[in-house]
């Protein structure tokens with residue numbers, strides 16, 4: 572059956588958050604480099620929109636996708652990608668922080684955490700910062716296909732505890748196998764205000 576997110580198209584990309592223009596509502600995907608942000612956007616929209624790679628640091632700019640005019644899904648470059656000059660790492664911080672603090676229409680920030688690895692120090696720093704700024708975040712555990720199914724109940728509880736959420740509130744997703752994708756797709760559509768729209 573068609574879903575509102577099937578209509579998502581690439582809109583623009585830039586490294587300067589001031590150049591992205593206004594939106595009515597948007598959601599953003601943040602997290603470690605290689606955590607699966609771009610792959611998840613492709614799974615949610617059921618097409619190859621965002622470029623993905625097994626090498627960390629694939630996404631270098633703020634990439635904006637649109638489900639309907641000014642209703643956006645935003646893919647961000649990952650953190651923890653240690654190579655490259657310090658200057659560009661600082662540039663990353665300014666770019667992400669500028670985007671997250673400057674976008675008043677952000678309805679949800681999905682923080683992707685590898686289910687098997689658990690939250691890294693940088694993930695926890697990001698979560699603390701989002702909380703301090705009172706931004707609307709939710710953690711999504713990714714690549715859950717890499718957790719043995721016999722371990723998944725316990726692992727979900729462990730990861731939830733480490734990020735300070737209840738296991739039920741922690742989204743449990745595999746973009747590769749489709750676990751949790753339908754629920755997340757509906758949540759994204761609702762947050763950006765396109766739920767129930769035909770594509």
Ligand SMILES: Nc1nc2c(ncn2[C@@H]2O[C@H](COP(=O)(O)OP(=O)(O)OP(=O)(O)O)[C@@H](O)[C@H]2O)c(=O)[nH]1
Nearest residue numbers: 605606607608609610623624628629630649746747
């Ligand atoms: N097993 C498994 N691998 C996945 C899943 N999602 C993504 N991957 C793999 O993880 C790697 C990184 O995926 P990306 O989507 O490019 O990661 P990213 O978070 O966008 O990375 P950056 O752009 O560097 O920030 C790729 O090799 C993907 O195939 C998943 O659900 N399961």
Ligand SMILES: [Mg+2]
Nearest residue numbers: 608609629630
């Ligand atoms: Mg990416």
